[in-house]
Amino acid sequence: MADKPASERTEKPTPEHLKKAREKGQIPESKEVSSAVMMGALFVAMVLMGGRFFGWMTEQVIEGLSLSPAGPMNGGDFAHLLQVRGKECLLLLGPFLATVAGASMFSSVVVGGLVFSPKAIRLNWGNISPINGMKRLLSLRSVVQLLISIVKLAVILAITWSYMGDHFNELFLLQWTTPQAILYGIGRLLFGLVARITVALVLIALADLLYQRWNYTKQLRMTRQEVKEERKQQETSPETKGRIRALQIAAMRKRMLQDVPTADVVITNPTHYAVALRYDAENMDAPQVVAKGADFLCEKIKEIANEHGVQIVEKPELARALYATVEVGQGIPNTLFVAVAEVLAMIYRLRK
Secondary structure (H helix, E strand, O other): OOOOOOOOOOEOOOHHHHHHHHHOOOOOOOHHHHHHHHHHHHHHHHHHHHHHHHHHHHHHHHHHHOOOOOOOOOHHHHHHHHHHHHHHHHHHHHHHHHHHHHHHHHHHHHHHOOOOOHHHHOOOHHHHOHHHHHHHHOOHHHHHHHHHHHHHHHHHHHHHHHHHHHOHHHHHHHHHOOHHHHHHHHHHHHHHHHHHHHHHHHHHHHHHHHHHHHHHHHHOOEOHHHHHHHHHHHHHOHHHHHHHHHHHHHHHHHHHHHOHHHOOEEEEOOOOEEEEEEOOOOOOOOOEEEEEEEOHHHHHHHHHHHHOOOEEEEOHHHHHHHHHHOOOOOEOOHHHHHHHHHHHHHHHHHHO
16 A cells, blocks of 8 residues: 555545554554653552652651661661662552553553554564665654654743742742651642643643544555455455345345244244245145244244244144245145145134
8 A cells, every 4th residue: 555656545444444454553653642641640649649658758858867866777787778668669659650551551552442463563674674764754754743742842841940930939948947848848849740741741642642543544545446446355255245145144034034924824843843834726826935944933933923823733744844845935846735735724624
């Protein structure tokens, strides 16, 4: 498809074409969505667990600045202290890291959906070609991505500069407060800054997501000839033929079951086969099979016959013979005429 001029690729990609692209690992991607989701996850983690972390940090700072240590500390005691504090820090930071990592994986699913493609991880020499790399570097997508990165950086710097400027006096006065107040003040300022940056990144991500989806569809556009060839392949594929055949059989069964109420008699096996017969002496040379079925269809035919008052007669050998030799809509053969005539005569007598 890539060798076709863009002017010829005017048709939207078909569902089958999109499916093949996904199988190759070609899905819409947005780095900005990943950044926004990760920043949002960090913000949520700060809301839920930030107080506990800053409380622990405050305890460590106060203990570290204490002028009254519990006692002399040698090298072994110091190593043990580092080990204990390291474990505590890891336990506190673990939820933060797990949240950000989970958000990173979730962001990929949000943009392109969950997909695993063995083809995408195969070595493709075209991907490491310097010429192809230069083409990708100078492509419209790369230029747009660069512009978005510049805009994102400028927005983050502007938000940080404005926010810190508005809170400069508050930050400056923290030096005259207690260590606990300093950490609390820094945490509160950091929380407000992260919240503002998160909102900005979400807005940028939404714009980038719209562009990436539009560009993804554009890159997969097809020529009219490709659409015609794909439609032709689908019409001649075994899967399509199988679906058409299944639909035809379903329609035939539906029409057949609709004719059961018009039958004069239903001859059964009694549990495996059922054959519905109708006979019009003025218009038919021989009784005709209007419906037949085995197992499930057998039960369905008997059910409809009971609902409409059609007589059901158990004749196992005759039912098997009719089922095996006569198709729906055909008259019975001469070899079965006598046996069927006896059944019909009995039905007519019962009606009188």
